[in-house]
Amino acid sequence: MKFHSFLIKYGEIGIKGKNRYMFEDALVRQIRFVLKDVDGRFFVHKSYGRVYVDCEGEYDYEETIEGLKKVFGIVGICPVVRLEDKGFEELKKEVVAYMDEMYADKNQTFKVEARRSKKTYPLTSMEMNCELGGVILDAFPQMRVDVHKPDIRLNVEVREEIYLYSEIIPGPGGMPIGTNGSAMLLLSGGIDSPVAGYMVSKRGVALEATYFHAPPYTSERAKEKVVDLAKLVAKYAGPIRLHVVNFTDIQLYIYEKCPHEELTIIMRRYMMKIAEHFAKEDGCLGLITGESIGQVASQTMQSLAVTNAVCTLPVYRPLIGFDKKEIVEISEKIDTYETSILPFEDCCTIFVAKHPVTRPVLERIEKSEQNLQEKIDELMRTAIETTEIIEVR
Ligand code: ATP
Ligand code: MG
Numbered sequence: 001m002k003f004h005s006f007l008i009k010y011g012e013i014g015i016k017g018k019n020r021y022m023f024e025d026a027l028v029r030q031i032r033f034v035l036k037d038v039d040g041r042f043f044v045h046k047s048y049g050r051v052y053v054d055c056e057g058e059y060d061y062e063e064t065i066e067g068l069k070k071v072f073g074i075v076g077i078c079p080v081v082r083l084e085d086k087g088f089e090e091l092k093k094e095v096v097a098y099m100d101e102m103y104a105d106k107n108q109t110f111k112v113e114a115r116r117s118k119k120t121y122p123l124t125s126m127e128m129n130c131e132l133g134g135v136i137l138d139a140f141p142q143m144r145v146d147v148h149k150p151d152i153r154l155n156v157e158v159r160e161e162i163y164l165y166s167e168i169i170p171g172p173g174g175m176p177i178g179t180n181g182s183a184m185l186l187l188s189g190g191i192d193s194p195v196a197g198y199m200v201s202k203r204g205v206a207l208e209a210t211y212f213h214a215p216p217y218t219s220e221r222a223k224e225k226v227v228d229l230a231k232l233v234a235k236y237a238g239p240i241r242l243h244v245v246n247f248t249d250i251q252l253y254i255y256e257k258c259p260h261e262e263l264t265i266i267m268r269r270y271m272m273k274i275a276e277h278f279a280k281e282d283g284c285l286g287l288i289t290g291e292s293i294g295q296v297a298s299q300t301m302q303s304l305a306v307t308n309a310v311c312t313l314p315v316y317r318p319l320i321g322f323d324k325k326e327i328v329e330i331s332e333k334i335d336t337y338e339t340s341i342l343p344f345e346d347c348c349t350i351f352v353a354k355h356p357v358t359r360p361v362l363e364r365i366e367k368s369e370q371n372l373q374e375k376i377d378e379l380m381r382t383a384i385e386t387t388e389i390i391e392v393r
Contacts, residue, residue, distance in 0.1 A: 004055055004080060005052050005054045005055065005163070006052065006053040006077050006078060007078040008027070008050070008052065008053065008068070008078075009074070009076035009171070010023070010024075010027060011073075024051060026176035026204070027051055027073045027074070028051060029178070030238060031044045031071050031074075032044050033238055034067040038064050039059060039063060040059025041056040042059070042064075043055075047159075068169075069169070069171060069172060070172065071171065071176070072172055072202050072203075072204065073171075073176035073204070074172065075171050075173055077168070077169040077170075078167060078168050078169075079167055080164065082162070084161060085160070088122065091156075092131070095136065095154070095164065096139045099136055099139070099140065099152075100139070103152065108151040108152055109149075109151045110136065110146070110150050110152040110153070111152070111154070112129045113129070113153055113156070114126075114158070115156070115157045117159045118159055128156060128158075132154075154166045172202070174202035177204060177238045178204065179204035180204035181206070181284075181285045182283065182285065183205050183206075183207060183208070183284050183285055184210060184276070184287050185197040185209045185240075186211075186271060186275050186288065186289045188212075188226070189222055189340065189342075189344060191324075192290025192295075193289065194229045194290075194331065194334070194336040195331050196289060196318050197209070197233045198237070198330070198336075201238075205285075207237045208240060208241045208242075208278070209230055209242045209392075210242075210243040210245060210274065210275040212274075213226075213246055213247060213248075214246075215246065221344050225339060227390060228339050229339055230242045231393075232334070234393055238393075239392065240391075240392045240393075241389060241392075243275075244387060244390060245274055245383050246383060247270075247271070249379050249382070250380070250383060253372060254270070255351055257371040258371055261353045261356050261357050262356075262357055262360065262368050263353055264297065264351070264352060264356050265298055265303055265365060266368065266369060269309075269310045269365070272307055272310050273311075273380070278387070280313070284313070285313070287315045288315075288316045288318070290317075290327075291304060291317045291320065292320055292322050292323075293320055297356040297358045298356065300358050303359075303360055305362070306361075306365055
């Protein structure tokens with residue numbers, strides 16, 4: 001079947017009045033963003049309170065659906081056959097041909113749902129339902145009408161043209177990107193943080209990201225892997241401004257001055273401070289990490305509290321209650337898993353102590369950090385000033 005358009009269905013709860021425009025405009029923007037990489041020419045527009053994607057000429061159907069399935073806010077995608085209005089007799093034939101081609105198995109129930117945006121059409125919606133139902137029954141005697149729970153709901157919409165559709169392909173749900181501000185994701189090369197970014201962006205939050213790079217302890221390949229992960233997340237979240245911070249000197253300084261069992265937790269506090277600096281600079285409303293309770297020493301309740309203590313922005317941890325297995329399942333679904341498991345060292349694995357503290361006490365950690373007083377401000381300033389910014393799209 002050749003489809004000429006897609007009708008985009010979105011959840012309408014809570015998007016009345018002014019919000020509705022914001023929601024629809026953000027949806028249209030994000031649909032355009034994902035379709036720019038798809039073979040074909042598309043015209044994305046709002047009309048009669050709905051969002052449509054019109055396809056001009058040849059296009060790749062599978063890729064288009066794959067793209068639309070990544071647009072948060074979409075609950076359903078209906079492939080539409082668009083017909084020129086050549087009168088009702090012609091429409092009857094077209095409807096029969098549509099049903100024939102779409103449903104090889106005729107042993108199904110159906111219902112016709114006609115709607116007219118063009119009120120000058122000679123038949124009312126009720127008349128259209130009856131007449132079109134009649135011709136389908138005549139053409140396919142195995143088919144039956146069920147007005148309550150039909151297997152097939154055939155929508156016939158009369159506008160300048162006539163739209164036929166009956167299938168709904170599920171979308172990802174959520175809210176369109178940009179309808180809920182933006183947040184800064186601490187993005188490592190691991191499995192968890194890309195999933196965390198995906199989950200927050202699903203609720204309409206645009207993303208920026210910060211990656212802490214420690215050359216020569218972490219390789220150029222490790223950085224490329226993070227850029228690749230950002231690209232994969234960007235397919236859902238839209239363009240991501242990725243900050244690549246050179247963290248080596250700060251790490252070495254902490255290594256030199258602080259008790260080794262506290263390295264990880266102190267390092268994480270400085271990561272949060274630097275990420276928060278960029279977040280505030282760009283108007284982000286929170287930080288996002290891939291932490292989950294108890295996964296490693298730096299993710300015990302005590303460690304999370306000590307890490308949190310340096311932040312003034314809220315820290316969102318969407319994976320907090322997830323087991324690794326559940327996180328892996330999502331990363332497979334969103335296609336980041338294969339990249340995440342590539343074997344490049346991330347900066348934390350180099351400086352990990354054999355027995356890191358699992359119950360850090362804030363006062364003790366702050367006391368250790370006093371050993372850093374002499375140079376840390378300058379090192380932080382340098383790290384911030386030399387940060388590389390990569391626009392990932
Ligand atoms: P991930 O799989 O996301 O790397 P992890 O299980 O390896 O997580 P940690 O290394 O303790 O856990 O990191 C916890 C969180 O801290 C990560 O999810 C990420 O948000 C952030 N993080 C860790 N390392 C870095 C880094 N090098 N750059 C940016 N963020 C980082
Ligand atoms: Mg990690």
